[in-house]
Amino acid sequence: MTVNTGDVSKKTQKMSDLIYKYMRPEHLPHIWCPGCGNGIIMRDVAQAIENLGLSRNQTIIVSGIGCSSRAAGYMDFNTIHTTHGRALAFATGIKLANPELEVIVIAGDGDLAAIGGNHLIHAARRNIGLTVVCMNNNIYGMTGGQYSPTTPTGEFGTTAPYGNLDRSFDIAGLAYGAGASYAARGSAYHVQQTVSLIQEGIRNRGFSIIDVASVCPTYYGRKNKKGSAVDMLKWQRDNAVTPEQAAKMTPEELHGKLVIGLLHHTQYPEFTYQYNELIERLAKEREDHE
Amino acid sequence: MGKIVLMQGNEACVEGAIAAGMRFYAGYPITPSTEIAERSALRLPQVGGKFIQMEDEIGSIACAIGASVAGVKAMTATSGPGFSLKQENLGYACLAEIPLVVVDVQRQGPSTGMATSPSQGDVMMARWGTHGDHPMITLSPSSVKECYDLVIRAFNLSEKYRTPVIFLMDEIVGHLREGMEITPEDEIEIVNRPTVLYPDPKRKPYQMKKGQLVPKMAPFGKGQRYNITGLIHDESGFPTNSNAEAEKLLHRLMHKISDNYEDIVQTEEVGMEDAEVAIFCYGGTMRAAMSAMEEARAKGIKCGIFRPVTIWPFPEKELRKAAGKLKKIIVAEHNYGQLLLEVQRVAGSMCEIEFVGKYNGSVITPEEILEKAVNSK
Numbered sequence: 001m002t003v004n005t006g007d008v009s010k011k012t013q014k015m016s017d018l019i020y021k022y023m024r025p026e027h028l029p030h031i032w033c034p035g036c037g038n039g040i041i042m043r044d045v046a047q048a049i050e051n052l053g054l055s056r057n058q059t060i061i062v063s064g065i066g067c068s069s070r071a072a073g074y075m076d077f078n079t080i081h082t083t084h085g086r087a088l089a090f091a092t093g094i095k096l097a098n099p100e101l102e103v104i105v106i107a108g109d110g111d112l113a114a115i116g117g118n119h120l121i122h123a124a125r126r127n128i129g130l131t132v133v134c135m136n137n138n139i140y141g142m143t144g145g146q147y148s149p150t151t152p153t154g155e156f157g158t159t160a161p162y163g164n165l166d167r168s169f170d171i172a173g174l175a176y177g178a179g180a181s182y183a184a185r186g187s188a189y190h191v192q193q194t195v196s197l198i199q200e201g202i203r204n205r206g207f208s209i210i211d212v213a214s215v216c217p218t219y220y221g222r223k224n225k226k227g228s229a230v231d232m233l234k235w236q237r238d239n240a241v242t243p244e245q246a247a248k249m250t251p252e253e254l255h256g257k258l259v260i261g262l263l264h265h266t267q268y269p270e271f272t273y274q275y276n277e278l279i280e281r282l283a284k285e286r287e288d289h290e
Numbered sequence: 291m292g293k294i295v296l297m298q299g300n301e302a303c304v305e306g307a308i309a310a311g312m313r314f315y316a317g318y319p320i321t322p323s324t325e326i327a328e329r330s331a332l333r334l335p336q337v338g339g340k341f342i343q344m345e346d347e348i349g350s351i352a353c354a355i356g357a358s359v360a361g362v363k364a365m366t367a368t369s370g371p372g373f374s375l376k377q378e379n380l381g382y383a384c385l386a387e388i389p390l391v392v393v394d395v396q397r398q399g400p401s402t403g404m405a406t407s408p409s410q411g412d413v414m415m416a417r418w419g420t421h422g423d424h425p426m427i428t429l430s431p432s433s434v435k436e437c438y439d440l441v442i443r444a445f446n447l448s449e450k451y452r453t454p455v456i457f458l459m460d461e462i463v464g465h466l467r468e469g470m471e472i473t474p475e476d477e478i479e480i481v482n483r484p485t486v487l488y489p490d491p492k493r494k495p496y497q498m499k500k501g502q503l504v505p506k507m508a509p510f511g512k513g514q515r516y517n518i519t520g521l522i523h524d525e526s527g528f529p530t531n532s533n534a535e536a537e538k539l540l541h542r543l544m545h546k547i548s549d550n551y552e553d554i555v556q557t558e559e560v561g562m563e564d565a566e567v568a569i570f571c572y573g574g575t576m577r578a579a580m581s582a583m584e585e586a587r588a589k590g591i592k593c594g595i596f597r598p599v600t601i602w603p604f605p606e607k608e609l610r611k612a613a614g615k616l617k618k619i620i621v622a623e624h625n626y627g628q629l630l631l632e633v634q635r636v637a638g639s640m641c642e643i644e645f646v647g648k649y650n651g652s653v654i655t656p657e658e659i660l661e662k663a664v665n666s667k
Contacts, residue, residue: 027528058511062356073517073528078510080359081519081529082352083382089349093356093364094510096340097314101360101511122345279335286336 022046022056024076031070035221035229037188037214038135042071044191044212045104045133048198059102062091064116066142067216068108068135085116088123091130099129099272102202109136109150113169117149120171121178127206128271133198134171134209137216145219156223172211176264181206183264187213189236190260197262206270213258292472299437299463300325302470303393304333306438307365309478310445312391313339314364316353318346318372321405322461323395326367347372351379351392358388359518361485361509363445367393370412371402373419380454381420382520384543387452387496387504389483391444394456395464396573396624398651407651408461410573410624416456417602423540425547427554428456428602431463432576435470440599442473446481447554451546452504458601460624462574462653488513494525504546547603556599557608561587565594567663568612570633571622572598574653579622581656586663593663601629606636613637620662622646622654 019025023046032038049059059077063069065084072079078101082090087105095103112120112134123130139157140146147157149169156163176183182204186194194212201208215221215232226232240260241249249257297305304326307315315330317323327343334341340357344350347368354364368376373394383390396412398404412419416428427447431440441457448455486493486506495516496505505525508514521529522536530536547554561583562568569579579595586593596612596619598605613619618641621630626649634643644662648654 056515057513060510073519076515078515079517080356080510081517081521082355083378083520086348086352086379089344089352090356090359092342092344092349093314093316093353093358094360095356096342096353097357097360097362097364098511118345119349122349275335275340279338282335283338 018043018046018050022049022076023074027074030074032067033218035215035217036067037137037216037233038067038071040188040191041133041135041194041212041214042074042106044186044194044198045071045106046075047195048202051195051199052202054102054202058100059104060091060094062087062094062103062105064107064111066108066111066140067137068106068111071106071135085111085114086119087111088116088119088130088132092123092128095128095130096272096275099276103130104202105130105132107132107134109134109138109171110140110148113149113171113174120175124175124178124180124207124209126271127179127181127268129206129273131198131201131208132175132210134211135214136171136211137214137220139216139220141216141219145223151220157219158223172209172263175207175209179207179268180209181266181268182208184209184262185211185213185258185260187236187240187258187260188215189233190240193260200262204265205273206268292474294469294471296467296469297434298325298465298467299431299434299459300395300465301329302434302437303367303441303457303459304329305472306441307391307445308333308337308339309438309473309475310442311363311480311482312365312445313337314354314357314362315339316342316344316350316357316364316366318344318350318368320347320369320372322397322464323367323369323393325464326393326395347375348379351376354390355379355383355388358390359510361512363389363449365391365393367395369395369397370399370409373412373415377415377419381422381424383454384420384424384426385520386518387543388454389448389452390454391441391448392454392456394458396458396460398649404651406461408574408624408653409649409651410460410575411628411649412458413601413623413625413628416458423544425453425544426456426602427451427453427547427600428458429599430458430572430601432573432597433463434466434468437463438470439473442478442480446479449483450481450503451550452483452507453547456602458573460573462577466574483507485509486514495527496523497525503550551603551607554600555603555605555608557605558595558597558599559612560595560597562594562596562612564592565615566592566617567620568594568596568616568618569620569622569659569663570596570629572601572629575622575624578654578656579659582659582663585656585660589664591663598629604632604636606632609633609636610640613640616641618642618644620644620646620659622659624648624654
């Protein structure tokens with residue numbers, strides 16, 4: 001692929017710099033549908049990494065299966081595209097084996113909260129130093145539009161032809177409830193804010209989750225008459241409320257709103273740090289004994 | 291002479307693994323393999339290694355693969371129900387060529403079965419459990435001492451061929467406690483995966499030079515940024531839909547094992563020099579076979595034992611050679627007849643084949659084997 005660098009504005013030039021620095025241009029264009037929010041979120045992750053000045057060699061991107069998982073292949077780090085739902089378990093092994101590494105997991109809502117739900121709550125409980133960015137598009141996109149754990153009740157998917165009977169998960173709330181030390185929500189529309197939320201998530205020493213509302217105009221949007229990709233992004237703009245605003249709203253008022261921002265942040269010892277302390281303590285005890 | 295210790299098979303498996311360089315264990319409690327997790331939890335932090343109890347069996351193998359990708363020798367252990375759950379990621383490790391040792395201490399099944407009772411019912415699952423065509427190495431120990439020594443070989447083969455190796459124990463061997471000599475360190479051969487650190491950035495991660503067994507592996511974080519995937523990929527490590535590339539990769543994966551049959555396959559033969567009747571057995575069944583052979587010999591029957599130490603690839607060359615001199619093979623295994631199928635395939639036209647199977651949770655007795663030997667034509 002060739003990226004057009006001739007006769008472009010400075011802003012576009014800056015963006016293509018980011019592509020050349022953090023992406024694998026030879027593997028672009030990506031496979032995501034026109035209007036998909038995932039590309040924006042992938043770029044947010046790259047921007048957060050750029051802002052923090054992370055080492056590319058020391059940064060690991062782990063993904064599972066589904067639309068979101070393809071991000072790993074496009075990003076120029078150590079990348080591993082694992083099995084469906086298991087990205088967090090693979091990431092746990094990488095991080096515990098070498099805690100020096102910065103491990104970022106990119107997952108989708110089905111990947112993370114359905115088939116991978118068990119790993120999500122337990123990685124959160126352990127407070128292991130992973131940063132999870134969820135590309136939450138409310139649908140199984142790769143398989144063609146089945147309802148997911150974040151499809152709102154009553155909405156449609158190919159496996160919910162009469163409307164979804166299930167209630168949906170608040171992924172960030174779920175992770176925080178399970179013990180994550182950092183939980184936030186961003187959206188494909190709120191780029192600047194999402195970048196800084198991801199940044200803070202990476203800086204947090206512990207388990208961080210940033211649930212980012214993506215848009216899927218092809219399946220979720222079409223099935224539920226949400227209009228074009230632009231309409232869906234505008235919906236995010238018009239329905240976003242801050243956690244402070246949300247605190248003052250009734251559940252009825254909050255219905256159909258998107259709470260964007262930092263939701264929770266606490267300090268709690270990180271798992272791999274504690275394990276290294278254990279190894280040091282045992283070594284010292286042995287030394288003292290000898 | 292090494293130190294003599296009283297040890298259980300499961301414990302010996304952990305000690306052998308540590309001697310082999312295992313520094314990461316991820317597991318989930320399951321009878322009859324739990325002692326492997328318990329001893330790993332105790333021992334690994336003492337040697338600077340890591341232990342983690344994961345939330346489930348699937349997470350355990352995934353976690354161990356992750357550790358191996360980061361350059362650390364890793365192991366997970368389970369029993370039948372957990373081994374079923376691990377199958378998808380086992381295939382991932384085959385395809386992505388991640389070294390890993392997976393221990394299965396077999397128990398009676400199917401399903402939850404009889405959790406504390408012995409079985410050898412996972413032999414075919416070890417070979418064919420994960421979907422799709424794939425290579426597989428499976429080793430089976432028959433004593434506590436062999437749990438120690440053979441798991442080292444499991445790690446060595448896994449590292450050498452960049453492939454998961456199944457260490458197929460059974461409840462008999464796992465819970466057996468007997469005296470054993472710890473193999474002195476200087477007598478242990480350790481093989482480490484072919485590694486490349488800080489390579490030329492243009493290097494393709496799955497490229498191979500002539501004469502190389504497997505592509506050199508770059509541990510994550512040590513200089514090469516590359517992609518690992520469970521999708522069919524080319525030398526660059528990126529997915530491809532090319533049928534030609536799929537064929538090339540599958541061919542290479544299968545042949546890296548089959549072309550090195552001689553290096554991988556090990557058998558043990560006892561009293562086979564003049565044998566007319568052979569007991570074919572493996573794992574915990576070996577003990578009953580030894581008694582049966584001695585009793586048969588005392589009755590004047592020329593009886594021997596043929597034991598595959600490597601179960602997969604199946605030692606067909608050795609068995610065929612042995613079968614040429616035999617009148618009968620008695621296949622004794624704790625299942626409904628699994629490796630029996632392989633023995634019939636390889637030697638069925640060469641000699642008579644009898645079967646002693648136990649699948650009800652009890653153990654095969656020497657008398658049951660002896661009866662088949664005595665009634666030889």
